[in-house]
Amino acid sequence: MLKQEDFSPVTLADRDFFEHHYTLYPQTHSDNTFTNMVCWNHIAQYRYAYINGNVILASTIAGVTRFRPPIGPRDPELMKDLIRFAIEIGDNTPLVLIDPETARWIKEIDSSLTLVPDRNHFEYVYLASDLAELPGKNYLKIRSQLNKFRKNCPNTIEPITAENRKDVMEFLVKWCEWKGCENDLVLAHEKEAVFFAIEHFTELPLRGLMIRVNSQVAAISLFERLNKDTALVHFEKGLPDCEGIYKAINRETAALLAGEVTYINRESDLGVHGLRDAKIRYHPHHMVEVCSLKSDPEMNKTLDLLGNVL
Known part of the structure; x- marks a missing residue:
């Protein structure tokens, strides 16, 4: 027993x-x-x-x-x-x-x-090609926001590595200051989780992507292969300086993964109303119930x- x-x-x-x-x-x-x-x-x-x-x-x-x-x-x-x-x-x-x-x-x-x-722990799974290409009228508003970001915020994309990990840590400090992690228990726990992921980046089966704006890290994503046809995005963070930054890191991550997997799992919404709305707007292919x-x-x-x- x-x-x-x-x-x-x-x-x-x-x-x-x-x-x-x-x-x-x-x-x-x-x-x-x-x-x-x-x-x-x-x-x-x-x-x-x-x-x-x-x-x-x-x-x-x-x-x-x-x-x-x-x-x-x-x-x-x-x-x-x-x-x-x-x-x-x-x-x-x-x-x-x-x-x-x-x-x-x-x-x-x-x-x-x-x-x-x-329902709060149902996970949202999208076609990688949809997130990468943002096709049709369903993604018209998202494409518009993404184009606005590209026009107003000249940027570069690069993978997260051991060599630029210090820059990511500095970005996360700024992100926590903006979000007020110290005054929000949930965000404080999330801060510890994402810091652990970066500190142990080479010890985990993680890959990552960052967007730099004016040479400074403005957004990151951390992801891994979940199974043979699905990638899993664990963390996605961005600073508010450039409107559309979250749309950009989402799209760049998907563009990288679309050649490797069919689907991208973007986890659950935990019952958070605004987060649920945001995930639904990207039109999931199916849910992990x-x-x-x-x-x-x-x-x-x-x-x-x-x-x-x-």
Whole structure:
């Protein structure tokens, strides 16, 4: 039976392990990626267990622990054990980021379990060619803003490397001063995550792009290959000095990736109204849908039943 001692912290030293496992079981959601876990470890305290060829991920935020479904070969007994364990030590949402196929499998295991869509964590996936070319009337306004940027802000594009990483750090300091990271807990956590990504850029499977305006870094993006046909953009930051800078870094990143992948995952909106509107305006090709296991008074019965069969 699963226990707390089965789980170990996710660290930079685990990169090879996760890369090998995800080669066997490719991921579609950003939260499970190694980069995401180590960059956000300061707030989410990611841990993992490796059991019967499956990886089980857990995160603990503000004292609340939640689990992800096993990543590996289907093992009904392991899933039952995980559900029991998650209900036992978690809150009213003990199991999260359940993809539709796994959700159907869970319902086959126990039809009484309550699974609900988690819209705030649906991820937006776009055709790389759409983001690169901005075709047709759907992107008319975006093209106009991009042209205005190009006209008013002469710029150069370059990859992020170990050699220009110091410039990126200086840019991030300016970005945080503008956004007021020190006075916003969410932004403060994001600041720590993106700084970690840059500080450990060569240790992570990351690539990056920057836009310079008047020789100064004005925008950056950090991304990686998520699976065989999809790239994942982890971070995208820009300064307000040039209108349209976010449109520009989005387009330049897509132009670079369009020759390598079919799709670009730009993560979720976390329920933030303005962010949701911005992501919808780019017309996603599809969403990475997920749901969560919800506990209720009947869960105690489920817990007892699962305990009896294990």
